[in-house]
Amino acid sequence: MGSTLRALRALVLLAGFYLLGVLLLAVLAGTDYLLFAHAPAAVAAKLALVSVVLAIPLVRGLFMLRTPKGEEPAGLPVTEAQEPELWRTVRELADRVGTRAPSRIVLTGDVNAAVGEDAHLLGLLPGPRRLYLGVPLMQGLTEAQVRAVIAHELGHYAGSDTRLAALTLRGRVQLQRTIANFEERAGGAEARERARQERRNAKAEARGKAQREIDTERAGITYRVLARIYTAYAELYLRATLADSRRQEYAADASAARIAGRDATASALREIPVLDGAFGFYVRSYATLGTEAALLPPRGEVFGGFGRMLSARQLELAALRSELPTEPISPYDSHPPVADRVRRVELLPGDDRADEAHGAAIALLTDEEGTLTVLEDAVLPHEVRQLRRTADWHELLDGAMAANLAALNTPLHRAMVLYTKHYPTLPTLLALIDDGQLWQLARRLPLSDEAVAAKGRAFREFVRPTLHNSLHSMVMAEFSSRSRMSWTFSWEQPAKARLLPDPDSTPQDGAPGLDAAIGAAVDRALADAPDTAPLRALLPPAPRSPRETDTSR
Known part of the structure; x- marks a missing residue:
């Protein structure tokens, strides 16, 4: 499906949200009309008041037009003057993919890479682009593998994926807001009914009478019904838009294989889950070892230690690379299973590029140690940076174990x-x-x-x-x-x-x-x-x- 058809479908799905709200308002208005035409005036007036109360969250959902801007991941923006080799690599890959290069590169502390774009008019007009590149990813991948990762992300630009994300995000946010609004009102109605029945039982107890069982099942039922209607549409919306997301990942993988090589792309896909698990282990067992004792690794070692651990555990990691993760397939997954993505890439024709750029990707950075140090200030929360720095890892271990044993x-x-x-x-x-x-x-x-x-x-x-x-x-x-x-x-x-x-x-x-x-x-x-x-x-x-x-x- 081309970007034009995907944009059209995204617009139709977004319009469906507003159409659903209008239809429900029409049903409420029609019900009020019939009540005033055929029911006693007192009854009609009471039920019309209920309709007005129900219409409030519907109208709020229709007019919440502004999509909240997502928070930018914590990271270290680097200029071309600071990291010329990294910028040269990104620009070269963007030219080969056939897309506009990002205007910002941000180094992050995650085993991940991503792209973003501040598109205008719901994605109809392009905007500034950003590339997020995880330093732990660069510590564990070769230069060829990181080139494949960057080419994959740039492939999302080429497919207009980041521009159309504004449309799909609008619908998801509107649906989540409206459903949350109905559920909040249902919960409030249930709480008020429970409080009313508890007061009734308290009075009965004071008079020596039997108490009744508290029953709030019918409280807020109309809100819950409306929430279920929107939830059903949300499921349809997510299935459709996330199916698009999975197809976009396949297309970006194909772009990466074409630009950076089949073997580098496949090996990067195999390596990233291993690195993700290794980084999680490193954070738990090393980087945060001393937090309970208010201790932090030496400057630059919060991320620097990850590279040392990878070097020391190569045999252990090699065993993990032999098996691909077999996560269950769900229609609500934004990414296809890694095993399926690897299989598709490895079925592509060979390109005789298996021996390219085997050096560590972290070498793309001008000053590795300096970057690892400054990155800590950019991504660690303020309260974490206030912990006492130890002289070395041995001091951190001794202090952490002593504190753990004391407690x-x-x-x-x-x-x-x-x-x-x-x-x-x-x-x-x-x-x-x-x-x-x-x-x-x-x-x-x-x-x-x-x-x-x-x-x-x-x-x-x-x-x-x-x-x-x-x-x-x-x-x-x-x-x-x-x-x-x-x-x-x-x-x-x-x-x-x-x-x-x-x-x-x-x-x-x-x-x-x-x-x-x-x-x-x-x-x-x-x-x-x-x-x-x-x-x-x-x-x-x-x-x-x-x-x-x-x-x-």
Whole structure:
């Protein structure tokens, strides 16, 4: 379907929204006419008032003509003087696609690329164009793959997709507003009816009479009916416009393959879901590791660390690339399934361009480190930028783990509060174990029905995993609180605890047995015949008081 036909259909769908409103207003007006013609005047007047109330949201929907301007994604605008190579690449690709180049390039902190256009007169006249390019995308893709991504986005310009978006957006916004308006009024009517019935029951209770069951099912029913009518049209509208969006993605993929090469386009499509998952993992496990402790990675490392993690986990990422995501197909998806897009591209004829531009795309930037630093100021929220910067990733890890362990709140902690009515501490727990109260304490843990019914050895087997994990964490917290533990930072694997033999020592990589030693001692403490001696022997001594360390007396 050409852009002219798509524009015509978008106009028809948008006109359908207004036509639906006019028809509903006509139905209300016709009903009022019949009422005044055939019903008693008092009844007709009351029902006409209802019609007026119903007509208000209909009229508001028809006259809400202004489409709210969407918020621009947070990012770092770069000029041609700042990034000449990136701009040269974009202009070259725009010429080859056969479209006007964007007037702005904005670097973002997402694994994504997108284009926008401020078209005028509902897309009839072109306007300023913007290209959004995610820096994490450039960190993980080759230059050839990023060229394919940019060519894909520029293909949306060539197909007038961004200009026609103004038409489809208008209809979606109008439908959402109108439906929300009806649902809000239905909710208000239901709340008023509930309050009225509750007041009636309160009066009945005060008089010693029986209360009635509150029933608000019929409150606001007319608003809900009108909301369902518009919802049905919204489903039709979304199915039609999103089907267009999926066809636009296929066309943009074909444009990218023609300009940047079949293999680069297909490999970029395969790589982006992998990068998206890797970036989500990086943000959770690294970039935001210290937020609970009010810590932030060093300057430039919020995004810079992602490139380091990608380099360190190449084997792990290679395994992920072998399988394409198999997301379910829905008529309300704006993009086709990635697997289908890759299949279509790979079925295109070969073009002998497989060996082009294998270098990292981040090299297109003039000053990679400087850009990563400035990007943080552009995309991180103000409250996040106020967190304390650490000197390096090791300091961030140590600070974050210490804060997490200090705020520990395991099921065993909560059970001890219920059992002892006091703040839970490790010495208190060990004393309870020595006194033979461990399994009575375990009854205060969150338990399944099977565990509650179990007795003796069966009960102990049910609760032992929870006890083990909680006690292990409490011991680690004890080491941390006495500054006798550090952590090994790694881009390739989870952090590992390291034991500091004494306060004046430095971390020893030869102490990875800490975790295993704690695990073995915890097992002894939670055995059928508990023995806390190995655990007590392993624990660091409590810090001596100033009186104990003062030998001047």
